[in-house]
Amino acid sequence: MPTPVDHDMYRQLLSCFATGVTIITTRDPDGCPVGMTASAVSAVSLDPPLILVCIDHGADFHSALSExxxxxxxxxxxxxxxxxxxxxxxxxxxxxxVAYTTHPTGQPVLGGGVAYIVCERWDALEAGDHTVFLGRVAGGESSDRAPLLYFRGGYGSLDS
Ligand SMILES: Cc1cc2nc3c(=O)[nH]c(=O)nc-3n(C[C@H](O)[C@H](O)[C@H](O)COP(=O)(O)O)c2cc1C
Incomplete structure (x- = not known):
């Protein structure tokens, strides 16, 4: 079995994967809107329509999303x-x-983005120091705005 890479090498390798940038939002048990920036987001399945987000156990948002x-x-x-x-x-x-609206499901939606995707929690899988939350896509809306990108630790756009 090869020895796993150290943290610096892992970060260096993964920073070469350009991603979009999202903010995952939900409501905490008191009904207050909460959110965190996340790029570990992916399409998973078309039927049923599933996506995933990976959340660090150490993030405050982790407990809100778990509940x-x-x-x-x-x-x-x-x-x-x-x-x-x-x-x-x-x-x-x-x-x-921060400008946001409340979707009919009760979830907070931020204004001004490229799109938003509303998900019902489908499952949660433990993976090392993160939890992979699977969401069943229930709706959303898209626009023609240009996306924010994240690459090698910095933000950019399709033009820069
Ligand atoms: C561009 C970018 C992408 C990030 N992606 C993730 C991610 O996918 N998952 C994660 O757990 N943290 C991610 N983070 C880190 C969290 O946003 C950060 O730990 C945040 O402070 C957590 O807030 P909280 O502890 O208040 O919930 C990312 C940060 C940045 C800047």
């Missing part, structure tokens, strides 16, 4: 880098001053 039956994947637009930075901190009131 929630639904969540939203908000896909960020190229001018939403500040929002991505804000939701990647451990600040407690990340929603203060």
């Amino acid at each position: 929630s039956a639904a969540f939203v994947v908000n896909i960020l637009a190229s001018d939403q880098g500040d929002l991505a930075r804000r939701f990647a901190t451990r600040e407690t009131d990340k929603f203060s001053g």
